[in-house]
Amino acid sequence: MSLLRAVRQFSLPSSRSISLRSSLISTRARAPALSRITAATPAVRASFSVSACRFGEGTTDGDVSAKITEELAYEKEAAIEGEPEFLKEFKTSGIWTIEDAPGNDEVGIHRKFGNEHIRLIFSIADLQSAEENFEPPEGEEGASEDVEASYPLRCSFTITKPSVPGALSIDAVCQEGAFVVENVSFYSDSKLATDLTAEADWKRRGLYIGPQFETLDLSLQEEFEKFLQERGINESLAFFVPEYAQYKEQKEYVGWLNKVKKFIDA
Template sequence: MWRKAIATAAARRFGAALHHPWRTIARPHSTTASPSTAVDSIILRSLKEHYIDAQKMNPPPKINPPSPFTVVQGSLDGNGPALKRTYGREEITISVMRIANIIPGDGEGGEDDDADDTNQLCLHLDVSKPGQKESLHFLCALYPDALGIHSVSLRRNADFSSSLHVASTYNGPVFEDLDETTRDAFHNYVEERGVSESLFPFLRAWLYVKDHRNLMQWFKSVGIFISENKKAKDY
């Protein structure tokens, strides 16, 4: 259900600004097309149909992130953090993806698996301080009603990073091996910084829009590539 929704997700807000590669498709020649040209035409026609279908869908309701988090400018078009905030002298950044994109299921659950995909998010939380070479990194699982910590580690900040350091970085003990008091303290630590299940509605909607933009861009880019290839063959 989720994957189907992404394929036909909301585009009215964003679709108007996208360039239509389909206008560059050359009209068929009167001569019989070669097998390769015929395949190109089939691909272009299919991409165009999917592109148009996706454009017709309504966008999801707009959801604002819980205060004081703000959306990172340009995050929908990049691979960086989605949210940021300050907490005292600290800078808090949050990146998100679906757990299903990291640990794919076996696909035997049908639509129920698709529904579960929308309720399981992977959260990367970074806490950095001015002048510090490392930041505190939390890998978390986020659900509509809970947030669970998977690991806690110190990571080299981008300004100080090196391939050697990344390769030799120790990621800390298995979180579940820590005693209950320490685990509870870490949970309180992230909650004090506003990281909890309250972020789930916004981050799920944000991922939905981002996936749709990526899908539309894929239709566009592949269409342009095939179209240019097809025009080159016609000369």
């Protein structure tokens, strides 16, 4: 379990039952689930001579597959062909490099700064968790159009130096074009800050991770913020992170639909 995942467990709900596209899906017609189940369920006193469907060929398979096909068509129609412009610009800048493995919910972004290696980790799982708690402001016209930009994403930065032992770890929340720092920790063993294993996470739990950032002297907070800004942890990156998270979430959702449909149709 990564440090980011451990922090997220205590801060955001783990349920992922509500997706970003829930408001869109709800507007499309759906056949009542109860009626389908009732129609497909045989009478209790049916004869044992009635042949049962073979495994993988249930009476509801076709309905589920058709619904997934409908959803895939909708997603294809709404998707932008090719690589989005914001991603092209980010890559062209050549400052940060993206680590994104298909099928994983965590994304890594890293860069070199002098003799430092800086790595940022965030998770698209926070998008769904954040929507469950989000309440759009009342009385503001166009508030619904800005909902996605208001979702907070938890981020974990680590800064290491190959010539010096230890690592600096910064926990922050990315929201509305800014990184709000919550904690700055120092690990004498850099592996504890960067290792994503369960063993490393267990070792981190018993360590003193430093005071809450907001309790530090204001002048020290300001110097830390300048320190991060100089390393590219700034407004530009804070706008990119949620935009990329939504882009990845959309790709993962389409991939999930395709995999589920292929399994059901087999």
